[in-house]
Amino acid sequence: MTLIGRGLALLGLILSPSAYAEWQVNLMPGVTEISRAVYDLHMTIFWICVAIGVVVFGIMLYSIINHRKSRGAKAHNFHENTLVEIIWTIVPFFILIGMAVPATATLIKMYDKGEAELDIQVTGFQWKWRYHYLGEDIDFFSSLSTPREQIANESEKGEHYLLEVDNPLVIPVGKKVRLLLTSNDVIHSWWVPGLAVKKDAIPGFINEAWTVVTEPGIYRGQCAELCGKDHGFMPIVVDVRSEEDYKLWLAEMKQAKAQASDAATQDWTLADLMEKGEEVYNRTCAACHQVTGEGIPGAFPALKNNPIMVAEPSAHIDVVLNGKAGTAMQAFRDQLDAVELAAVITYERNAWGNNSGDLVTPAQISKLKQ
Amino acid sequence: MSTQSYYVPHQSRWPILASLSLFLMAIGAGGYINSLGKEEVSGFSGFSLLIGALFLAAILVGWFRNVIKESMAGMYSDQMDKSFRWGMSWFIFSEVMFFAAFFGALFYVRNLAVPWLGGEGEKGISNMLWQGFEAQWPLMSTPDMETFPGPKEIIDPWHIPLLNTVLLLSSSVTVTLAHHALRKNKRDAIVIWLAATILLGAVFVYFQAEEYVVAYEELGLTLHAGIYGATFFILTGFHGLHVTLGTFMLLVIWVRVMRGHFNPDHHFGFEAVSWYWHFVDVVWVGLFLFVYIL
Amino acid sequence: MGTLEQTVETEEHHGPARGITRWLYTTNHKDIGTMYLWFSLIMFLLGGCMALSIRAELFQPGLQLMAPNFFNQMTTMHGLIMVFGAVMPAFVGLANWMVPLMIGAPDMALPRMNNWSFWILPFAFSMMVSTLFMEGGAPNFGWTFYAPLSTTYAPPSVTFFIFAVHMMGISSIMGAINIIATILNLRAPGMTMMKLPLFVWTWLITAFLLIAVMPVLAGVVTMMLMDIHFGTSFFNAAGGGDPVLFQHVFWFFGHPEVYIMILPAFGIVSQIIPTFARKKLFGYASMVYATASIAFLSFIVWAHHMFTVGMPLAGELFFMFSTMLIAVPTGVKVFNWVATMFRGSMTFETPMLFALAFVVLFTIGGFSGLMLAIAPADFQYHDTYFVVAHFHYVLVPGAVFSIMAGVYYWLPKWTGNMYHEGMGKLHFWLSFIGVNITFFPMHFVGLAGMPRRIPDYALQFADFNAVASVGAFIFGLSQLLLVYNVIQCIRVKRHTTAQVWEGAEGLEWTVPSPAPYHTFAQPPLVK
């Protein structure tokens, strides 16, 4: 939209109430009991503030209009009155109590943990989320799926620009789901407005949050704590499904996992690995080491022309599998499967002029992973 | 309020030079610390730090000499004296708050963070991440013993720390005795009591240093030893620095006493240092209690 | 040593020294105040340019102008520079100029230290700004620098940032000590505490806050330094520490810090409104008590910035209630201002316009603050643009407008010349309109779910962001008028009287305009 277009749209907004639908200017009531309670609370305090504002600004405006010198107003000579001072101390106090009561009630409801039907451990990583369904053998990463070209303005932005992921969190409708939040590196915050859940993911500690979603659907949110360079690019998508669909999804996930381990035993050619590796690299590693492999000086090392790439591969494999403690370089052992790891390592060793010619096989990695 | 006219010094070079030397120190310290652990420790930075520090020391000497001269010349009214008093009191208050930050950290980790990590209290579920870790204080084994190997042993409060407590407490007494002597204008007694105070301070610092050597070499109690070591060293370390600084200030006062700078009614320099000394003392009592004993 | 009893007449009616050394070596409160104010203006422009670069990047979705890492550096430096470089030094500058004049003191209590407090700042900020050119870039972890992003994961320049913070802390503490000593010790005879002008009162309390919390900030950055370079584990669970510990200590400093940026503003507005309403301030005593209550409460509310870190319920409730309480004394202030205007005889010169805008827009910011204080609702607001809207309402049309009001109000006293009223009003109206176009839409995008500190955003936030960006440029460019007005007022001789404003009362209006280099060498008698 052009600037003028926007200006007109703004005018339109002011003139026609129907335009509000398109322009979200308020909280969403959301899809849980809690989120609706929060919304009501929000509206209550908002209107109280508006009312106080109308009174205070009204009196002020009245004075500005009527008690101006140019209108011949003469200054009166009062400047002390204990009674009004007491009144305007006590009245706001009671208004505050009026707000505190529903706020406390809502808060207590939120803190009422109780038993959940599904426990999911959510771990923040620089710049993706890991969902581990406790008790089920399901554990996957969820990262931004918006193509780079859209961010760089090289192609049209999609409908869910920056709010879409490769693997959403899938949960059943109407069930109490408990989230155990933690982080692998810095502090992140898991926030989905529609559920009114925002809780920090703190490395080394676990925070609990829970939700019962009442309507199936897709709900989107974002990381809400500055967590470094790509803080703006770590969305959250929650896919709430009916009980049956959820069961179906569980089964699919388990099957996919079995297939992946089959692939690791196949033979891979250098070209295949390079192709797969490039894809994995650009998806997983390029956020830090850059597509060109040149890194960002002072923050992320270059992999291009890096001596590790041409030396004997074990050091390279080690750093990718296990990361480096205390740096942004995370352990990829569990994030990627054996094929992906082998592919990305092979790719790094042969891309950007790092022509080591080495081929690291999935079988090799599988052995190390055990 | 008094109606005396107030002494407003004329221009002075000291402040801007002092700012410059602080700047040199900060740049130097930053560069130096950043180069630690690299192949080449930054020589330029080290140099800048050193020069800045020497410079600052020289400036402080010059600045204080100025102030002392003015004071000796009788340029300071009673009202001026009060400004100094307010200044020193609020400075000490700011120091109190500096230590409060570290004491606060100590209480927080002891009463909240460590128990949570060990599975107690509202966030006890965090123990999931550190299976096998148990909360205890002193924290002998940390959640991740590989990265932060806990101390093997901690310092027995009833040896050196107790001795140090006695030393510092008696130094507070001796400095008060010196003050009384000053009020009665007994020069010899002042000199002796002050000397005793300085000696006690110096011995304290010596024992503290010895304690650190033992901690590092025998007990495995180091900065890396997890949160126990971290809080231990930051509290005792900053306290030790303050004792060192205080001893140095006492030394200056001692020399001034010998030169006859103070008289029974006018000796704010002396009082300021003795306030500071009492403050350092009180902090130690807190340390002895919360860091060593409890 | 009988000489000590004598007081020496050191009083000499000499003017300022010539050349650059006047500024380098000065001990004169007016010179130092002037330097603080210029320094602050430069920092405001610098921090403002960073804000404009943020707004330019956010004009449209997608990444256009800068890489995300640089964007984070801009956000961080903008916040730090505005808070520590623009607003705080401006208030200290006003205090330096006006406190001695208002209480009838010959100068600040400790004039050489006063100079030192100032000169540390340019050095500290050159060091901090120079980090932009270092390898790995400037600090990129937000002005709140939460660990471990600011420790384990920080760029190397964090070490310089830490030392810069230490230096700023030293400067602020010394400045505050000086102000307290001046107010407590150098009042003219008859100037009892309950006769102090409100600007002096608010600064007395602010200085106390500064001395109480700046050392805590120094402590927390020291712990960071230890964690980064010396292997401690204050903010690392692996060694038994806690990243949240950082936040507690930081906000124990940080919350009083935001009141440090608003109490002197209350003081300025309480000076200006009675002058232009030609009526005494309503409820002087209750204003003093309200200020003191706000200061007291500010020490026990810090964790309202941390509602989402997972505090136990009791903590959450305590901090919610104590935060809400602050609305009571602040309300008293607002009501008193309105009551002062009521039945006055008002005129609307530039200082008054800024003061009136302050009352309205600060109150709006206060309302959103109160909404944030409601913990369950804050779960939705926290770390969104709703927070950004809140604090810009209290900081820009709050603190910054009060500074501008003060500058227009006292500029004739400083320079002896009247500024150009028409241009002043133009500056006001452009700023007033600009500021609302910039920050009001941020409430909307915040509620709609836009997180703060992001260089790129989802499409539904696009329109209001574009509006905000346009507003920012309007507001920013109008500040060129401020610069113009100040310089013009210094250079164009439009002589004014000692009293300057018809309704002005107080000692500062009894000395000639421009105020002579030395004032009140003999203390005036206050009835």
Ligand code: HEA
């Ligand atoms: C000048 C600075 C300033 C001031 C004065 C305030 C004032 C207040 N602030 Fe604000 N605040 C900031 C600067 C400031 N704040 C900043 C910089 C941040 C963000 C930091 C960061 O994360 O980067 C922040 C963030 C912040 C948060 C955290 C939000 C979050 O991150 O989730 C909260 C939460 O409680 C809060 C609350 C308040 C409250 C209750 C007040 C109260 O003092 C307001 C009181 C005033 C009124 C209420 C209006 C007048 C009163 C009446 C007319 C009386 C009648 C009214 C009623 C009874 C309702 N502020």
Ligand code: HEA
């Ligand atoms: C007193 C403090 C203060 C002040 C005055 C301002 C002023 C402004 N701030 Fe402020 N801001 C903060 C304190 C302040 N801010 C803080 C603490 C944060 C949080 C940081 C963090 O998240 O860590 C923040 C964050 C912040 C953000 C959020 C960034 C993010 O979350 O990623 C934004 C975005 O719009 C913003 C915008 C602005 C704008 C447009 C102004 C304008 O008012 C500025 C106007 C001034 C000028 C523009 C300069 C003067 C004009 C000229 C020099 C004219 C010449 C100019 C040209 C020719 C271009 N600020």
Ligand code: CUA
């Ligand atoms: Cu993760 Cu922000």
Ligand SMILES: [Cu+2]
């Ligand atoms: Cu706050």
